[in-house]
Amino acid sequence: MNEIYTPPKSEIDPKEEPKPRVSKTLWISAVFFSLLYMGVNVFFTLQLQPDQGSVVGAVLACLIWPLIVVGIVSIWKKNRNSRSRVKAFLFTTIFFLGVAIAANTLLPKYVEYNKQRNADSGAVAPSQVR
Numbered sequence: 001m002n003e004i005y006t007p008p009k010s011e012i013d014p015k016e017e018p019k020p021r022v023s024k025t026l027w028i029s030a031v032f033f034s035l036l037y038m039g040v041n042v043f044f045t046l047q048l049q050p051d052q053g054s055v056v057g058a059v060l061a062c063l064i065w066p067l068i069v070v071g072i073v074s075i076w077k078k079n080r081n082s083r084s085r086v087k088a089f090l091f092t093t094i095f096f097l098g099v100a101i102a103a104n105t106l107l108p109k110y111v112e113y114n115k116q117r118n119a120d121s122g123a124v125a126p127s128q129v130r
Contacts, residue, residue, distance in 0.1 A: 020083040
């Protein structure tokens with residue numbers, strides 16, 4: 001047909017660069033830490049003797065925050081694959097698990113320490129002032 005012009009051929013074959021796949025260990029660790037985070041969060045919530053809504057909220061919070069972070073991370077083009085999303089979910093879950101454990105174990109000790117310190121100094125708690 002038209003022998004004068006031949007369109008340029010692409011040197012990049014889309015089949016050459018496979019998308020990163022998610023390994024089974026990454027999936028298993030993401031599910032494990034997610035369930036562990038839910039268990040820790042529900043355990044500390046049940047110590048407060050809550051109603052059913054608080055327990056459901058504690059479980060949903062374990063999923064919502066990591067999914068929000070995954071959504072934010074997915075904005076950048078290089079992170080728009082399943083492996084990057086699972087890694088973001090995993091690391092966010094591990095971070096919030098550490099925060100939940102630290103907050104629920106250290107905060108009561110800090111409150112008790114302040115109560116004791118205020119009692120020793122004779123200070124009045126803000127709730128007792130009228």
